[in-house]
Amino acid sequence: MKLNQLSDNPGARQKRQRVGRGIGSGTGKTSGRGQKGQKSRSGVAIKGFEGGQMPLYRRLPKRGFNNLFRKAYVAVNLGGLQKAIDDGRLDASRPVNKETLRSLGMIKRLGDGVKLLAKGEIKSKLTIEVDGASKAARAAIEKAGGKPPQTAVAETRFNLQLDEFVQVQSQLPHGPVYLVNYPHVEHVVDQMRTLEKLGREIGHYPGLLLKIGFNGMDIFVQ
Numbered sequence: 001m002k003l004n005q006l007s008d009n010p011g012a013r014q015k016r017q018r019v020g021r022g023i024g025s026g027t028g029k030t031s032g033r034g035q036k037g038q039k040s041r042s043g044v045a046i047k048g049f050e051g052g053q054m055p056l057y058r059r060l061p062k063r064g065f066n067n068l069f070r071k072a073y074v075a076v077n078l079g080g081l082q083k084a085i086d087d088g089r090l091d092a093s094r095p096v097n098k099e100t101l102r103s104l105g106m107i108k109r110l111g112d113g114v115k116l117l118a119k120g121e122i123k124s125k126l127t128i129e130v131d132g133a134s135k136a137a138r139a140a141i142e143k144a145g146g147k148p149p150q151t152a153v154a155e156t157r158f159n160l161q162l163d164e165f166v167q168v169q170s171q172l173p174h175g176p177v178y179l180v181n182y183p184h185v186e187h188v189v190d191q192m193r194t195l196e197k198l199g200r201e202i203g204h205y206p207g208l209l210l211k212i213g214f215n216g217m218d219i220f221v222q
Helices: 076-086 098-104 133-145 147-168 183-204 207-213
Strands: 072-078 113-118 177-180 212-215 218-221
Touching: 072 076, 072 098, 113 133, 133 147
Parallel strands: 072 113
Antiparallel strands: 177 218, 212 218
């Protein structure tokens, strides 16, 4: 094989059709458009026009809507995770998060988050932190002895929120003092509500919150 013998596959390249180049070509004079009339001119678009009657695209009813807040998740399958573990590229003893998946090349871009799907089989015990998971994928992770993805995410968020809450709480005076317009009160209340919600998700309630009571706009530390 030499360079001058290289050629493309038969039919891969076709010459463009030249119109208006003589009657012998079959597309001369009127260039295959017929004679006269609107269709022989350029710059007109009459597709969909039905002579004045209501066109089909307006006769049919509208269905559904476009959700402006839809999320575009990147899918990761259980089979891909198991293959990465079998190949020695993924350590099953360490938590798997989005950055881990990105470094392995399993996802190229994060989009609005990563969703775990149940295609394939998982045998290893995994703790995976993703933004969503199908019911079948969650069940397969639990069956293999791992933590459900949503629980792992909730625990991470809970711990981060708890750390922030402790920092804010340290700025409040201690003792049976009622606080009405004390700085950070509203922030503490928001933190408490968020912690309570996250605590329910992961199935436990931190003892730290029992030390703080909230009643209306008054917050007191016991």
